[in-house]
Amino acid sequence: MSEDLGYGWQGELLDLPAYLKRIGHVGGTAPTAATLRALHRTHVTSIPFENLEIILGRPVDLSLDAVQAKLVERPRGGYCFEHNRLFAAVLERLGYEVTAVAGRVTMGASKILPATHALLHVRPPDASRDEPAWLCDVGFGAGPLEPLRLVDGEEAVQDGWGFRLRRGRTVTAWTPNTSEWELHQRGPDGWVQRHTSVLNEVFRIDFEVGSHYVSTSARSPFTTRPFVQRFAPDSLRVLDGKTLKITRPDGRTEARTLAPEDLPKTLEEDFGIALEDKDRTRLTDIIRAKA
Template sequence: MTEDLGYGWQGDLVDLPAYLKRIGHDCDLAPTAGTLRALHRAHVMSIPFENLEIMLGRPIGLSLDAVQAKLVDAPRGGYCFEHNRLFAAVLERLGYEITALASRVMMGGQVLRPCSHVLLHVRPPDLPPDEPGWLCDVGFGGGPLEPLRFRDGEEAEQDGWGFRLAKEKATPTPWAEGGAEWALYQRLPKGWTRRQTFALNETFRIDFDVLNHYVSTNPRSPFTMRPFTQRFLPDVHYVLDGTTLTTTRPDGTVETRALAPGELPEVLASRFGIVLDSEDVPRLIAFLRA
């Protein structure tokens, strides 16, 4: 048995038929830009974003077995480390070149925030060296539906949702002059918002483990405070933040609804495709009431 040195994404271990069935993809699997777009869209639309394991008192495991059991074999979802861990393994299995990146979630803010999110820089194997690769992020919960090409300032219109990648200075400090960082912008109802910033520094599986530990256990992490689930579709974006359900449409229409704790299991199933085990339902309701 060959020792696992921690590099790569263990694509040889992924249950590809089960994954493809989960996302409803039965088309060409040649490692092209077209296949990448189709897989990305199918994954985002099929597997929801959620942090419910934290509310249920269980750790979030990032081994490929753990991620597949939860996101592929069960009617559940996960958050960025789980989603992009799985997607990286699938893409590696198909022959793509993958570099994971860590990002800071800014959501329009200016105060420096820690790296708490991961995304993927993906290149089809036959892509010419002078052609830009693709930014893939199936684990944010709010899109994009399809990969974004690494071209400064290029906007992508996806079923009425808008995204843009742009280069910017890493920091305003003098010693950072000339150091470029990327920013992902998203068009929200309030206008274009600088959603994330990141540098092209490679992140590995072990780094996912460290970031995941902070995000899932630190009392200052927003993910340890309340349920947070999302489902992003061509015509609607559902967000459950605590007990508030927000529905956003591509035209900017926003509706909010306050839920009673006992309503959450049904809403999770009907809006997000998340079906909890029977013993987990009272545990989640008790967490919310507490």
């Protein structure tokens, strides 16, 4: 067996039929732009975003076996590094050209923040180099439903949800030809810059480094409370600590505060996440202790 040098996404190790069943994809799998859009949509709407392993005190394993076991074989989800680790392997297996890039989640902030988000730059194998590639973001938890073409000013309204891509500032004087790509999301008060990225390739080992920071640092937003999202054409459900918030494409929202003992049931009914009995009890105890 040859040594694994860390390149590529190990698509040959993927259980593709199990993945397609998990996301409910029933169409073709030829590596076209149409297939990419369909897979992106069914992945985003089927596998939730969640940080529960971190809250339960367990490490996040990014090996393909572990990610498949959690996101495909079990009614669980994950965060961006897990989602895009899996999706990259799927696309590679199907024949797409897949390159990972790192993003800085800003949510409107202007200061420099760490590159702790994973995205994918994807081309169908028969696409001309003159055609724009696609930016896939299945691991943010709040869409987009489908990938966006890497075109400056590209806007997409997907089932009422608005997204756009823009070229941002030049990164540094040392790289005058390199600029950031900004992904904006439309909210009730207009467009908000969600994250920025530079088209510099990152690898599986970089996912490991970013995931370690996100899952262990006291400065990470994911080490302090449960944060779970499920995106659908008609709603974005977010569990932030004990607060359940539902947002509609037109901006309407509703929110309520849950009792700690209600969290496991809410995870199952609203997010499709079924915890094992010991984890249900542990999560309830952790949230009750924080309160």
